[in-house]
Each structure stands twice: as structure tokens, then as C-alpha cells.
Amino acid sequence: MSNEIGLEAIGVSKIFDTPTGTLLAVDDVNLKVPAGEFISVIGPSGCGKSTLLRMFADLDSPTTGSLNVANLPSSEARIQRKYAFVFQAPTLLPWKSVLKNVALPLKIMGKGKEEREKVAKEMIHLVGLEGFENRLPWQLSGGMQQRVSIARALTVRPPVLLMDEPFGALDEITRDRMNQELVNLRATQHQTVMFITHSISEAVFLSDRVVVMSARPGRIIADIEIDLPEPRTAESRLHPNFSAHVTAIRGYLVDAYNAPQK
């Protein structure tokens, strides 16, 4: 199991054609994430971290290089639904109930109604939203909506989770609570996670490893193993290593912001 690769990028570059010329958004990124690892990517806006995530999801294709997800090329991984993507916005269908939103992936896969509802209810239970199955998204708070979207991601039981600033729009208290819930969820499911964030403390709290990227061109400038006792709890934030990691990453981020802009 530990030899398996969760995510792998080999010599990945991405060039965008813009009206003012070409833009090197991602520059020769090499990254290997063992199965079951939680990796966060942090960096200034426009450093290509979301682009990198979208390329893993096969929503965008690299200009050079190749990407693997769960030991498969990313395009094949998408077709076989080896990953689930969580967006910054909950991206729910506003006219469908919580239950139907969570069951949507299974419906697209052609599963029967009974199985869909059984699995969806299980996932709704997992994210602590029992009793809200028949509500519509607008009747829920932002944090609850994002929980629905995480439940939806979990219904396909993906070995890999790709999360693009999923808690970016939430207030800090809700965000801390969601962080803890994500940790608890993963304690039983052990998915490989790639997590994009702007928050240093969120990255340190959640991750086994944090990657710092610089902008233009988007490059990996630091790759830090997070050394914190497991399981992660509210206590983890008080651990001396926590603040040490936060300080170190903040230093790298300052470098990333000061990097020469091409």
C-alpha cells in the first residue's frame, strides 16, 4: 500500500496563451505523493496551484509533462472516477435537495435509486447533516453547504480527494471546525488528499506535507514535512512544532511574494 502512488507530476509545465502573450503558469513541477498522504499546496495568487490541481483532475491539460492519479494517467483516473474534486464554492444544484445533491455522482454512474439513497444517507451522516436530507441548499449555512459538497465527493469512495480552497469562503471559527472534521473523516478513510489553501495554519494543521509555490513562473520552492503528533486535535495547534512550521512557511511565502516577476 505504501509503495502506491497517490499523485505524481513529472516535468509538468503549463503555458497559457493570453492576449498580451504567453504566460508560464506552471514551470517544470515534479511532485510525488504516496497513497494516503495529505499534501497542502500554498502560495501567492496566480502561482499556478489551482492550475496544477485542475491538471491532476484532467480539467486542464499540461503543455509538457504528465500527471498520474492513483497509479493511472489523470485522464484515465477521471474516466474511472478515481478522484473527487471539491471546489471553493459548494457548487450544489440549487433546485435539488441535500440528499439528491449528494447522490448526484451515483446517479450519473447509473446506480439504482435504492443504492444511491443508502450511500448518500451514509455520507450525510458522516458529515453530520442527518435530518437535513430534504432541505434545499439555500436553506443551509455556508459551512453546511460545503459539508454537503464534501459528502457528495465521498459518495464515489474515491482514493484521492482534490480540494481547491474548500474552506476559503468560510469564517475562521467555522473553518477551524471544518478542518477538524476533515481530519476525523480521514482517520477512517485514508484518502490521498491534495489541498489548495491560502491559510498557513490550515495547511500545517491538516497536512503531512506542505508544498510552497512561487508565482510567475509557478514553481515549487519548498517542500516541508509536517512533524506533529497524530491524531491532530485542537491541542496540535499549541504544539511547539506547529508555530515553528508556521513561521518557516511564512518565511518561504515572503520569498515567494518577493520572487522576481517575469
Place this chain on the structure above:
Amino acid sequence: MSKELLQQGDSVGLVDTPNGVRARLLPITRSVIRGLVALVSVCLVWETIRIVFQFSSVTMPSAWSIWEKFFSRNSQGEIFYIFLAKNILVTGRGAVLGLLLGAASGVAIGVLIATNRLMRRAFLPLVISAQTVPIVAIAPAIVLFFGTGTLSKTVVAGFLTFFPAAVTTARGIQSVPVDSIHLMRTYNASWWTILTTVKIPFALPLIFVGLETSAAFSVVGAIVAELPFGSKNGLGVIILSSWQFYTISPQSLYCTVIATCLLGAFIVAGIRLAARLSIGGRQHEF
């Protein structure tokens, strides 16, 4: 506690205000009252114009004489409103069929325009220039092609109704949040699944706005198709003969116009009902 009681007392007090009384009336009674108010207002404006400009009763008949005309007998001895009702059915059939044709083709063209760049380049100029065709001018040709029956009405009404449906469908689909489509792609959903699960449902409120406009156009289309030679029934035919006999009986023209308005209102109401049944629970989205 006392504050709560006070608020309760306030709301109880509200029930006796005119607002409260109105709230207790049946919705149907309320719309009847509203309709009567509108009718009386229109009659008042009508009569004011007649008096201010001193129009003769041949140029502009009185509102009351138009009302009376509905209950008079025509040359075949038929009461006029019954005669009108029969012709409303004839024109209405063409209008409704044309609306269905126009809505279906409009939504289909809207989908193509919104989802395919080649189609957008090929179709959009065609769709827009089609709207500038003076339909009254080519109506005789259409009647020559398709005869004086329902088919011509359906074709002309369809031609007039597809444009609002196409434009609102295209615009609605283009405004679907891009992440919703990306989400579907991560599930490897097919083009058709994405269209029917996400794009069309998202666009539906806007599509219905277009269909309401289309519904009004459909009646105009059906009547235009009745104006050329040869048609025997329909509101358009009555309008034509009313033109000829305007100096003798100007009232019949206005009666027919009122009948046309009723038909239009009925079809628009049908679209609204369909909208309420399909997207009625979604007001919070728009």
C-alpha cells in the same frame, strides 16, 4: 416578555387594517377585483379621449356600444360573442401549435448556439436576420405553400416565437456557473447528461421569460397567417371584414381585438402555469 406581548398585540391589530382584510379574500376574488379596476380604468381613459378630441361615434365608438356589440346578432343570426369564441378556437389552435413548434426549435437552436462555437457563428446571424423579415409581407407566400388551414398559422406563429426562446435559452446556458460543468466532467458525465442535469435546469427560469414573450407573439403570428386571401375562419378573417365595414359597425373590430387579447392572455397564463409547476419552488434563486 412584555415586548413580545406588545408585538403580538401589534400583529393582531394589523388584521383589522385594510391590508388584513385584503389578505383574507380568496386569491380568485382578488384577481377579479383587480381585473375590474383595470377594465374600468381603460374605459375611463377611452371615454376621456373621445370627449377631449370630440371623435364621432363612427371614428371611435363608445365603450358601452362595444360592450353591447358582444351580445348582438350578426348577419347569420349568431350572437357575436359566441361567433368570436368559435374563431378564438380556430386561431388559438394555430397559435398554440406554433408556440410549441417555436419553443421546441428555439430551445434546440439556443442550445446549439450556446454550446458550439461553429453553430454560434453559423446560426446566430441567420437567427437575427430572420427576425428582421417582415412577416406580414411574406405571409401570402406561406399561405400559398401551406394552405389556409392550421399549418400556415403554426408555421408563421412558430417563426415569430422561436427567437425569444432561442435567445433566452442561449443566454441562460451561457450563464451556468462554470464549476458546475467542471464538477460534471469530474464524474465523466456525457454531453447529454450535462445538458439535461445542469445546463437546461439552470437556464429554465430564463427560458420561461422568453416563452412568455413567445406566447404573446404566437397570437400575432396566427392572425397574420389569416390575413391573406382565402382564409374562412379565425380572428384575422374577422379583423379583415371589420376593416371593410368599419364605417357601418366599428364596434366589431374592437370586440375582435378584445377577443385577441383574451386569447393572448390565456396562452401567457398557460406558460406561467407551466413555469410555476416546473420551477415554482425556485424563487430564491432569482
